[in-house]
Amino acid sequence: MIPYPDRMAEIEQSSAPGSEWWRTAVIYQIYPRSFADANGDGIGDLPGITAHLDALSELGVDAIWLSPFMPSPQKDAGYDVSDYRGVDELFGTLDDFDAMLAAAHARGIRVIVDLVPNHSSDQHRWFQEALKAAPGSRERARYIFRDGKGPGGELPPNNWESVFGGGMWTRVTEPDGTPGQWYLHIFDVSQPDFDWTNEEVREEFRGVLRFWLDRGVDGFRVDVAHGLIKKDGLPDYTPSPDGGSMGGDQDDVPYWGQPGVHDVYRDWHRVLAAYDGDRALCAEAWLPTLEKTALWVRPDEMNQAFNFNYLMTPWDATELRTVIRDSLDAFGAVGAPSTWVLSNHDVVRHASRLALTIDNPQGEGIGPATEPKPDRALGLARARAATTVMLSLPGSAYLYQGEELGLPEAMEIPDEFRQDPSWFRTNGERYGRDGCRVPLPWTAAGPAYGFNDTGASWLPQPAEWAEYARGAEEVSADSTLSLYKTLLRLRAERGLGSGSLVWEDLGADSVAFRRGDLHVAANLGDAPLALPSGASIVVRSGPLDGDVLPPNTAAWYTLAG
Known part of the structure; x- marks a missing residue:
């Protein structure tokens, strides 16, 4: 049995209606x-x-x-x-x-x-104001400032790691020169996170x-x-x-x-x-x-x-x-x-x-x-x-x-x-x-x-x-570039952005479906894939051999009758 997802050949699936x-x-x-x-x-x-x-x-x-x-x-x-x-x-x-x-x-x-x-940015006016303000102030409440853990607050508030590497917390120096609170930055140290509960x-x-x-x-x-x-x-x-x-x-x-x-x-x-x-x-x-x-x-x-x-x-x-x-x-x-x-x-x-x-x-x-x-x-x-x-x-x-x-x-x-x-x-x-x-x-x-x-x-x-x-x-x-221009022109002419999709079965290594009278097939396997008899090619991603779709190639086609 071809390993297709359930309901593939039987049910049309459509994008939601609407003119937006x-x-x-x-x-x-x-x-x-x-x-x-x-x-x-x-x-x-x-x-x-x-x-x-x-x-x-x-x-x-x-x-x-x-x-x-x-x-x-x-x-x-x-x-x-x-x-x-x-x-x-x-x-x-x-x-x-x-x-x-x-x-x-x-x-x-x-x-x-x-x-x-x-x-x-840490250069945003709000963050610069926060650095000059005291803990618990309105200015700091716009961002996620927290006291550190450990004696003197020298440890970050938690163990989170930044998406860009390193810790997700940076400690500030307070206006009086003493080590102060920590601020959260999911990304770079120069990108402090806003507090969206504010x-x-x-x-x-x-x-x-x-x-x-x-x-x-x-x-x-x-x-x-x-x-x-x-x-x-x-x-x-x-x-x-x-x-x-x-x-x-x-x-x-x-x-x-x-x-x-x-x-x-x-x-x-x-x-x-x-x-x-x-x-x-x-x-x-x-x-x-x-x-x-x-x-x-x-x-x-x-x-x-x-x-x-x-x-x-x-x-x-x-x-x-x-x-x-x-x-x-x-x-x-x-x-x-x-x-x-x-x-x-x-x-x-x-x-x-x-x-x-x-x-x-x-x-x-x-x-x-x-x-x-x-x-x-x-x-x-x-x-x-x-x-x-x-x-x-x-x-x-x-x-x-x-x-x-x-x-x-x-x-x-x-x-x-x-x-x-x-x-x-x-x-x-x-x-x-x-x-x-x-x-x-x-x-x-x-x-x-x-x-x-x-x-x-x-x-x-x-x-x-x-x-x-x-x-x-x-x-x-x-x-x-010519391929993209052709695909986009045909997509617009045929209204492919809306409507339904009906799955078709061309084999385990294929992705195939129909959009109205237009058939779409892609060969993701290592062997050539025969298209249905009478296929008339509308656009192809690469060279074809007659009605045979080579590996790593896709095509749009119609069928006579």
């Missing part, structure tokens, strides 16, 4: 410092984004999501925000943001901005939401959406040594996924509902099960939650069929679309990850000493096939900049150029996320492959970037 744009949208993630650099300083900026919006319109995306561009000391690439109501001078000005937003809207592209509510914090972020909504943004991607509330009493906790750093494979973590966080998003839902235009909230929530992830997108909370279970699924037909079925069931049960994703700024690019033969926990990264290294050709073939499947599924899909070019992870970054906090806090034991953040190649020749006109680049670009340049791929019918 975010239910079916394809959203393109822009990592601003690595997208396009208009002023030549080596760091991408908002004018650079504006200058390339036509390329995204031609690609066929519905919206863009911008990773943080707000004022920041840049200790964690902008995820350490010092002012939630502005633009960092690295990226431009508020006028530049408004111009970019207007230009995107003029092209029918919506704009989602990144919001980082779990923590601020009403002043909640009201501040209502104001932040309205600031950007009033400017016309279409929604927010919420960073570390599962981390805002910590368990009462802050009990000791030791994570599994081989678990992921963000808690997606572990249950009952006292600083991840606590029930009280849902009250925050019900509150935010009401703020967004006061605005016209179906404004959206998308959760970055790493949780152990799809059923728990779906709790974030109940009708009165957020609208989308990244499907990290899908992202982390290995290249295995049984596991992929199961996660698709379970995703449609879990999100459909709460009236939400599944939000499919294969790559982002925090994980190894899927053109490399899908060819890895070693364990690679989230945030670990890969680099020069990684052995065996992923096979580049195999990784690209699997990535193209995986995307061909993903863009046929009902629901919304996220793309990460550069995946439409087939970019692999940049592994050969010299140590002296690395910037991820994980690299430093683990003393070089973890490469971190720099490899997926290298600036994009726009042209095969010229300074910085067209990233700018000066050749400056905040992370070094690999020599092989030239073959992946957008300019080179635009003139090739077989390029990954």
Whole structure:
């Protein structure tokens, strides 16, 4: 018997009904410092984004999501925000943001901005006030300050370990020069966590939401959406040594996924509902099960939650069929679309990850000493096939900049150029996320492959970037860029973001289903897979041999009659 999940061939599964744009949208993630650099300083900026919006319109995306561009000391690439109501001078000005937003809207592209509510920068005005204030003060109550343990309070309040390595607590020096309280930081020491039991914090972020909504943004991607509330009493906790750093494979973590966080998003839902235009909230929530992830997108909370279970699924037909079925069931049960994703700024690019033969926990990264290294050709073939499947599924899909070019992870970054906090806090034991953040190649020749006109680049670009340049791929019918354009055009024409999915059986090593009259098949095995007689190919991820689907290949096709 073929190991298919229950009910695969008998029951149609559908995304929830509704006309809101975010239910079916394809959203393109822009990592601003690595997208396009208009002023030549080596760091991408908002004018650079504006200058390339036509390329995204031609690609066929519905919206863009911008990773943080707000004022920041840049200790964690902008995820350490010092002012939630502005633009960092690295990226431009508020006028530049408004111009970019207007230009995107003029092209029918919506704009989602990144919001980082779990923590601020230690340079945020509030935290600087807290350092100058006394224990028990209003200023300290905005963050999680606690007295230490042991004689004189020299031990941290508990044993929690930071996602970036080292302890999760740092002791401050009080204004009189004596050793003082400790503050909590899930991430870097420069990123103190807010205390979300404090009403002043909640009201501040209502104001932040309205600031950007009033400017016309279409929604927010919420960073570390599962981390805002910590368990009462802050009990000791030791994570599994081989678990992921963000808690997606572990249950009952006292600083991840606590029930009280849902009250925050019900509150935010009401703020967004006061605005016209179906404004959206998308959760970055790493949780152990799809059923728990779906709790974030109940009708009165957020609208989308990244499907990290899908992202982390290995290249295995049984596991992929199961996660698709379970995703449609879990999100459909709460009236939400599944939000499919294969790559982002925090994980190894899927053109490399899908060819890895070693364990690679989230945030670990890969680099020069990684052995065996992923096979580049195999990784690209699997990535193209995986995307061909993903863009046929009902629901919304996220793309990460550069995946439409087939970019692999940049592994050969010299140590002296690395910037991820994980690299430093683990003393070089973890490469971190720099490899997926290298600036994009726009042209095969010229300074910085067209990233700018000066050749400056905040992370070094690999020599092989030239073959992946957008300019080179635009003139090739077989390029990954051409494949993405075709998939996105057909997805829109056929309305594949909504509707039902009917499973089909083409063998144990296949993933196969029907979307109306369109059939989708992927071969995840090692042997060729015969397609049904009379199959007429609509689009394919790689070369076919007649009606035979080679390994690591996917296709959309119709059947005569």
